[in-house]
Structure formats: C-alpha cells, structure tokens
Amino acid sequence: MNRPGNISRLFAFIFILAPASFANPPAPESVREIISASKLEWTKFEDESFMLRMQFILSGRLLRDRDKSFFCGIASNARDQLDRYINEQQSMLEQIEQYEDADWEREYGSTGLWRRLGAAIEETKLNQAQIDCLYSIICENSQPSDIVRQQLFKRKLKSDLGLCEALKVSMEQIEYFGPSTPNEINDIARSLSGSECKDDPEMLLTLAVLQHKYAPDRLQRTLSGSPQTAISLGKLLLADFSSRLSQLPADVNLESFSPLDAELAAVAALQEGPKLYAGVIKALAQNEKFQNQAVLYAAAILYQDSMPQKAVYLMIKASGSQLLQRDELLPIAPRQIAEQAFNLAYHTFTQDPNNCQPAIDAFDNYSRIAPEGIDEQTQYLYGNLLYNCSRTGQAVETFRRLTNQSHSLWHDAATFELLKIELNKSATPAEVNDVIGRLHDFILGLTRPEEREIQIRRQAMSLYCQILLSRDSSDAAEKVLDILNTAEPTQGLPYELYRAQAIKQLGRLEKSVRLLVQVIDFNEGSTAQFAVSLLSEILDRIELWQQTGDFSQILRDCNTIAEFAHKSVRNRQTTLLFAETLILNGNPDRAQNLLNTLAEENDVSWLRPEARLLTAEDKFEQAAKLWAEIAEMRRNDTAELNRRSWEWWRAKFYELDCLAKSPGADRQNIAHTVEVLQNTYTGIPSPWAQKLESLKTQLRETSKSSSQ
Amino acid sequence: MAPLIDMIFLLLIFFLVAAKWRPKEDFLPMQLAAAGFGAQSLGKAEPLIIEITQTDTVCRVRIGPEYAVDIAAENPEQGFVGLIEKTRQCLLEQKRYVSDPVEIICAPDVKWENLARIYNVFVGMGLTDITFQMTEVSTDESAR
Numbered sequence: 001m002n003r004p005g006n007i008s009r010l011f012a013f014i015f016i017l018a019p020a021s022f023a024n025p026p027a028p029e030s031v032r033e034i035i036s037a038s039k040l041e042w043t044k045f046e047d048e049s050f051m052l053r054m055q056f057i058l059s060g061r062l063l064r065d066r067d068k069s070f071f072c073g074i075a076s077n078a079r080d081q082l083d084r085y086i087n088e089q090q091s092m093l094e095q096i097e098q099y100e101d102a103d104w105e106r107e108y109g110s111t112g113l114w115r116r117l118g119a120a121i122e123e124t125k126l127n128q129a130q131i132d133c134l135y136s137i138i139c140e141n142s143q144p145s146d147i148v149r150q151q152l153f154k155r156k157l158k159s160d161l162g163l164c165e166a167l168k169v170s171m172e173q174i175e176y177f178g179p180s181t182p183n184e185i186n187d188i189a190r191s192l193s194g195s196e197c198k199d200d201p202e203m204l205l206t207l208a209v210l211q212h213k214y215a216p217d218r219l220q221r222t223l224s225g226s227p228q229t230a231i232s233l234g235k236l237l238l239a240d241f242s243s244r245l246s247q248l249p250a251d252v253n254l255e256s257f258s259p260l261d262a263e264l265a266a267v268a269a270l271q272e273g274p275k276l277y278a279g280v281i282k283a284l285a286q287n288e289k290f291q292n293q294a295v296l297y298a299a300a301i302l303y304q305d306s307m308p309q310k311a312v313y314l315m316i317k318a319s320g321s322q323l324l325q326r327d328e329l330l331p332i333a334p335r336q337i338a339e340q341a342f343n344l345a346y347h348t349f350t351q352d353p354n355n356c357q358p359a360i361d362a363f364d365n366y367s368r369i370a371p372e373g374i375d376e377q378t379q380y381l382y383g384n385l386l387y388n389c390s391r392t393g394q395a396v397e398t399f400r401r402l403t404n405q406s407h408s409l410w411h412d413a414a415t416f417e418l419l420k421i422e423l424n425k426s427a428t429p430a431e432v433n434d435v436i437g438r439l440h441d442f443i444l445g446l447t448r449p450e451e452r453e454i455q456i457r458r459q460a461m462s463l464y465c466q467i468l469l470s471r472d473s474s475d476a477a478e479k480v481l482d483i484l485n486t487a488e489p490t491q492g493l494p495y496e497l498y499r500a501q502a503i504k505q506l507g508r509l510e511k512s513v514r515l516l517v518q519v520i521d522f523n524e525g526s527t528a529q530f531a532v533s534l535l536s537e538i539l540d541r542i543e544l545w546q547q548t549g550d551f552s553q554i555l556r557d558c559n560t561i562a563e564f565a566h567k568s569v570r571n572r573q574t575t576l577l578f579a580e581t582l583i584l585n586g587n588p589d590r591a592q593n594l595l596n597t598l599a600e601e602n603d604v605s606w607l608r609p610e611a612r613l614l615t616a617e618d619k620f621e622q623a624a625k626l627w628a629e630i631a632e633m634r635r636n637d638t639a640e641l642n643r644r645s646w647e648w649w650r651a652k653f654y655e656l657d658c659l660a661k662s663p664g665a666d667r668q669n670i671a672h673t674v675e676v677l678q679n680t681y682t683g684i685p686s687p688w689a690q691k692l693e694s695l696k697t698q699l700r701e702t703s704k705s706s707s708q
Numbered sequence: 709m710a711p712l713i714d715m716i717f718l719l720l721i722f723f724l725v726a727a728k729w730r731p732k733e734d735f736l737p738m739q740l741a742a743a744g745f746g747a748q749s750l751g752k753a754e755p756l757i758i759e760i761t762q763t764d765t766v767c768r769v770r771i772g773p774e775y776a777v778d779i780a781a782e783n784p785e786q787g788f789v790g791l792i793e794k795t796r797q798c799l800l801e802q803k804r805y806v807s808d809p810v811e812i813i814c815a816p817d818v819k820w821e822n823l824a825r826i827y828n829v830f831v832g833m834g835l836t837d838i839t840f841q842m843t844e845v846s847t848d849e850s851a852r
Contacts, residue, residue: 624751628749628750640773641772641773642772642773642774655750656751659751665751669751669752670751672753673751673752673753676753676803676808677753677754679801679802680754680756680772680802
C-alpha cells in the first residue's frame with residue numbers, strides 16, 4: 001500500500017540532490033593535480049622509451065623481442081592512462097564551466113586554471129596521439145592513421161612553443177615521418193647549437209641519431225662537441241651490430257657500417273667492457289677498413305689476457321695511429337697507449353722469458369713516441385729485459401746511462417744490476433773476488449732509510465751471502481758473519497738463515513741449530529732444505545754434545561727443527577730424522593708410529609733410528625744386532641787397517657753396551673772384546689774412547705762382584 | 709807262444725808299476741759360519757786380520773796393521789818360524805785369546821800350497837776361530 005509513496009519520495013530526494021552535486025565544481029588543487037599527473041605520465045613514458053626509440057630510428061627495428069614487448073607494454077599502459085586523464089580533465093572542465101557562483105572568477109578565472117585545464121586536455125590528446133603513432137609504427141609495423149598525423153602536425157603549428165620545445169617537436173616529427181625538406185636536420189642542428197638546450201643530452205642524441213640516418217656528413221661535428229653523445233650513439237651502434245652479427249656473417253653486415261660507426265662502437269665497447277662485445281670487436285679488427293686507433297685499442301684490451309703478444313702489437317699500432325692523427329673520441333694519449341703496451345709486454349716477458357721480441361719492440365715504440373719522457377723505472381726495466389734477452393752490451397749501456405743520469409734510487413738499482421752482470425761475466429776467481437769486494441762496498445754505501453734502497457740492500461746482501469756461502473769455506477763464512485753484523489741491522493729471514501748457514505760452516509752446529517729455531521716459520525718452508533741438512537749433520541754426531549750442559553736444549557731444538565722439516569718436506573729422510581729426535585727426546589711411542597709408516601730398508605739412515613728405538617724400549621739384544629749391522633756397514637769408511645770412523649766406533653760402542661745390558665750377557669767376554677778394540681786400533685775418537693773405557697771398567701766390576 | 713793269460717797278467721803288472729798315484733789333497737779343517745748375519749760375531753772381539761799376498765818368489769803375510777813376514781820359496785821353514793813369532797807377539801800386544809777370531813784375506817794369486825801351510829801354522833798355534841774373507845767373483849772371472 002505504501003510502496004508507490006516511498007518510491008516517489010526517493011525520486012524527489014534524488015531530484016533535489018542532483019542539481020546540488022552538479023553545482024559543486026572541482027577543487028583547484030584537484031585540477032592542478034590531474035594536469036601535472038597527465039604530464040608526469042607522458043614524461044615517464046618519454047624517459048622509459050627514449051633509448052628504445054633511438055634504437056628504433058637507428059636500426060629500423062627493436063633489436064630484441066623483449067625490448068619490443070616492453071615498449072609496447074609501456075606504450076599501451078601510457079595510452080590508457082592518458083585516456084583516463086583526458087576523461088577526468090574533460091569532466092572537470094565541464095563542471096567548472098557549469099559552475100556559476102560568484103567565486104568562479106577568483107577560483108578559475110584569474111588563476112588561469114580554466115584555460116590551463118583546456119590546454120592540458122589538448123596537450124594530453126596530442127601526447128596520446130604521439131603514443132598511438134609510435135605504437136602503430138613500432139608495435140604494429142604500420143603507418144599511423146591520417147587522423148593521428150593531422151593531430152601531430154597541429155602540435156608543430158602551435159605558436160606558443162619555445163625554441164627548445166619547437167626543436168624537440170620538429171625532431172619528433174622527423175622521427176615519425178622523416179624530414180620534410182633535405183636541409184631540415186641541418187637547420188635543426190644549427191638552431192640547436194644556438195639555443196639554451198644545446199647541451200641537453202637527449203636532444204643531442206636524438207639529433208645525432210637523426211643525422212646518422214638522414215645527414216651523416218654533419219654527424220662528426222655534433223659528436224666532436226659532445227663526447228657523451230658519441231658514447232651513447234656508440235652504444236646504440238654496438239647493440240645494433242652485435243644483434244646483426246648474431247644473425248648473419250660479419251662480412252655481410254660490415255658493408256653497411258662506416259669507419260666512424262666502427263670507431264663509435266669501439267669507444268663504446270671500451271667503456272662497456274670489451275669482453276662483452278668480443279665478437280663485434282674481433283669482426284671490426286679483422287677488417288682493414290675499420291682498423292682505426294679506437295678499434296685497434298679495443299681489440300688490444302680484448303686480447304690482453306688471452307693473447308698478450310697480439311695485444312702488444314695492436315697497442316703499438318694504435319699508439320702509432322693515434323700519434324699520426326689524434327682521435328678525439330678515444331680519450332687516451334698515444335704515449336699512454338705506448339706505455340701500456342710496454343708494461344703489458346714486460347709483464348708477458350716476466351711470465352715467459354721467450355717473449356723478448358714483443359717487449360723490445362714495445363719499448364722501441366714507446367721511446368719513439370715519448371723520446372724524452374721515459375721514466376727511470378721503465379728504463380731500468382728495459383735494461384733488465386735486454387740483459388735477460390741476451391743483449392748484455394745494450395743492457396750495460398742502459399744501466400750505465402741510468403747510473404750517469406741521476407742520483408735517484410734507480411741509480412743504485414742500476415749499479416746493482418751492473419755488478420750482477422759483471423759477476424756473471426767473471427771467469428777467474430780473482431775477477432769474482434774483485435766484484436764481490438765491490439759488492440761489499442756497495443752494500444755498505446746503501447745507508448738511506450728509503451724503502452726502495454732497503455729493498456736493494458736486501459737483494460745485494462742476499463746475493464753477497466749466497467755467493468760466499470756457496471764456497472763452503474770458513475773464510476767465506478766469517479765474511480758473511482762480518483757483513484751481517486756490520487751492515488744489516490734487521491733480524492729474521494733471510495739474514496738469520498744466512499747467519500745460521502755461516503755458523504754451520506764454521507762447525508758450530510749447536511749454535512746454528514739455536515739460531516735456526518728462532519727464525520723458522522711453520523707456515524713458510526723456504527728454510528726446510530737447510531734445516532734438513534743441518535739436522536742430518538748434527539744428528540750424525542749428536543753424542544759429541546752429550547757432555548755439554550745444554551744438551552737437553554740442543555735435543556729440544558733439534559726436535560723443533562725436525563718437526564718443521566717433516567711438515568715442510570714430507571719424505572723418508574725427514575720422517576727418519578723426526579723419529580730419531582723424538583726418541584732422543586724420550587718420545588719413543590710417537591717415533592714408533594712414524595717409523596711404522598716407512599718401508600723397512602737395510603740402510604744406515606733407517607737402521608740407526610730403529611736401533612735407538614729398540615734401545616729406548618729396552619730390547620737390548622735386538623738393538624745390539626742392528627748396531628752390529630751398522631758397524632759392519634761402516635767398516636770400510638776408512639782405508640787404514642788400524643783406524644775406524646767415528647760412526648763405526650759409535651755403532652761398536654752401542655753394540656757392546658746394548659749387549660752388556662741384555663739378560664744373560666757374558667760380561668767378561670764383552671770386557672775382553674773392549675780390551676782387544678782398545679789395543680788393536682789407534683786414535684779412538686772422543687767420546688768413544690772414554691765411553692769404552694768406562695764400559696770395560698763397569699763390566700769388570702760387575703763380573704767380579706757376581707763371581708764373589 | 710805265450711798264453712793269453714800270461715799276457716794279461718804282464719800288462720796288469722806293467723800298469724800297476726807304471727801308474728802315478730795322485731797325492732792326497734791338503735785338508736783345511738774349517739767350519740762354515742752359521743746362516744744369519746751377526747748370529748755368531750755379536751759381542752765377539754774384532755778379528756785379527758791376516759793378509760796374504762804373493763810375488764814370484766815370496767809369499768808375504770801381514771799380521772794386523774803392524775807386522776809382516778816374508779816366506780821365501782827356497783827356505784819356507786824360516787819364514788814359518790818368523791810367522792809363528794810375529795803372530796804370537798801380535799796376539800800378546802792386542803791382548804787376544806787364541807779363541808778370538810782370525811780373518812784371512814788371501815790374494816787370488818797366492819799358491820794353494822802356501823795358503824794351506826800358513827793355515828796349518830795357525831791351527832798349530834792353537835787358533836780355533838779362523839775364517840776367510842769371502843770376496844765376490846765377477847761373472848767374467850767365474851766363466852774363465
């Protein structure tokens with residue numbers, strides 16, 4: 001019953017409210033916001049699509065499918081967004097125009113908001129038309145419709161455009177439809193160079209791309225004023241060429257490339273990283289037409305790791321070309337390229353001494369390009385190079401020039417090299433002694449605290465010590481100790497090692513061991529060889545130090561060195577030495593484990609630790625047998641009938657001593673054996689004479705007491 | 709005509725009378741060392757080294773490092789007397805017992821007869837532990 005009444009009341013309510021809602025205009029802030037939002041959308045599209053558009057103009061296509069789908073995606077999205085903005089803006093404009101209140105003039109008239117909104121709608125429509133145009137060309141491969149063309153031409157005809165905006169619009173027109181007159185691009189270029197936006201990178205790149213396509217004769221001028229534009233254009237060319245190369249053989253594609261294109265692509269590749277464009281650079285470098293300095297240099301950088309010799313010669317060629325005609329796009333001076341070539345060639349030479357010729361050629365090229373400017377270090381390296389390439393005469397000349405030229409640090413380095421050359425040339429001992437004497441004086445003259453001089457002194461000291469120590473004489477060893485004490489204040493390796501070697505040569509093995517223990521570094525095995533030799537020597541005569549007060553210290557030192565030698569050089573000899581020091585230091589179990597890892601061999605080096613181990617384990621009879629075997633092996637150490645070697649006496653003593661300690665030993669007979677030994681041989685060495693006498697006395701006393 | 713049996717007996721008697729009987733070889737009463745190194749020599753005194761060399765007319769015997777005796781072919785007895793004296797002197801000086809080992813090093817050109825007689829002298833002196841140093845003969849020599 002009441003329903004018709006309710007419906008009529010609802011319609012009445014809507015009717016009353018509707019005019020009120022139309023009467024409310026949009027807030028000025030909302031209008032401003034939508035104007036700027038539509039502009040922002042367009043700018044965003046322009047920025048995101050710029051490089052792709054440039055690539056499209058340059059290559060006539062987008063190079064990758066994903067570029068195309070990306071572009072079409074953002075174009076479609078921007079078009080829809082702009083469409084939405086156009087509708088909203090139009091709705092707002094209608095509301096403003098229908099609004100009739102007194103504050104209209106204050107809100108929309110005097111502020112210019114109404115006019116701006118109208119202009120913004122027009123602008124947004126043009127932007128949308130531009131996107132439509134691009135979408136048709138790029139995404140649909142079709143020409144834009146006549147309506148779109150007409151809309152775009154409208155923009156060009158607008159009278160309120162500034163110069164920069166007008167130039168931009170003109171370039172966009174060319175972008176879509178090509179130049180309308182033959183000189184249009186040149187006119188734009190002229191106008192742009194005189195405008196406020198002459199440094200705008202996007203406009204410059206757009207101009208360069210258009211020039212590349214329609215007016216290449218003026219491109220060089222545009223690029224010479226803007227290196228950044230050259231690099232950007234180079235990147236586009238590089239991408240284009242790289243894409244073409246992946247599809248067709250290089251020689252087919254190269255025909256459409258100009259030398260300038262190759263140069264731009266090479267410079268861009270240098271900035272991007274030549275390895276990323278290896279195929280392009282190789283293709284360019286193989287073609288004579290494109291072998292300009294930028295291409296050669298890019299190829300050199302590409303090859304410097306894989307084929308350094310080839311890279312050196314490419315750099316030599318590039319530096320020569322750069323010297324003859326400077327390429328402004330390649331920001332490297334010919335001298336720098338020549339220096340880089342020499343450094344690479346020298347490095348290659350240090351890796352493989354057969355690479356002499358490239359290094360010499362590189363230096364010759366460097367000296368030709370920078371005749372007065374070669375620094376002392378390079379000259380010094382060249383001298384080294386010549387010497388190592390068997391051009392001793394030229395090397396000596398180079399080093400002499402350095403020694404005559406200056407008193408800098410390279411003067412000392414060159415002097416040292418000259419001494420080394422003289423030392424190698426010396427044929428007679430007198431000549432060698434003369435050079436060693438001068439080397440000695442040279443070392444004493446190096447007193448400055450500069451790092452480089454300290455380094456030379458270290459090298460000279462090492463050479464001096466090594467030569468003298470190789471003579472294995474006490475005189476030479478004394479000289480080594482003398483210079484170490486007077487000229488070298490620093491400690492540690494290698495000086496303490498030289499000191500230890502010299503002291504060993506003087507026969508003071510225990511002191512040498514003490515010194516070596518202080519400098520060995522368990523992480524660095526350079527001293528291992530000497531450690532093994534010293535250890536073998538001292539263990540061969542370890543009983544000589546038995547009566548000294550610091551015998552236990554010597555044993556501990558020997559153990560440390562043996563452990564170090566075993567860790568550094570793990571072989572049979574070091575294992576046996578380590579096992580023997582462990583036994584001597586009262587650790588037979590560990591020694592047993594070590595000896596178990598070795599195959600049993602019937603030689604003294606194995607028998608001795610084994611015999612010591614059996615003795616330490618109280619297996620005297622077995623030990624005596626092993627000592628007897630050692631004595632038998634040592635029987636012929638000396639030629640004289642009435643003399644025996646020190647080692648034989650040791651084995652004989654331990655044989656008898658072990659036998660005397662074994663259960664059921666015939667002590668009287670052993671004492672008789674000792675007596676016969678004492679009366680048969682002369683010159684029983686120390687300490688075995690005393691030890692044998694003491695053993696005999698002890699055995700006789702034991703025999704007497706047991707018989708009583 | 710003599711019977712055949714007579715001829716046979718005559719021939720038999722002839723051969724028996726004409727035959728030259730080979731003399732008995734000298735015998736060296738030595739004992740070989742037991743197998744295994746050092747099993748016997750362990751703890752023993754060092755052996756006294758006897759070196760025997762030969763020239764055309766003289767056999768020289770060197771006793772230890774100090775003493776030497778020449779045994780001449782024409783008068784060997786005198787040489788053997790000297791050998792006994794010097795050996796005794798050496799044993800006394802080196803305080804050796806007769807049971808201590810003696811090692812003979814014999815040059816290859818020494819006559820067997822001389823070696824046997826020298827050996828007999830040592831045995832006669834009561835030395836009981838006499839050994840010869842064994843030297844390896846090369847393949848070429850053994851082939852010859």
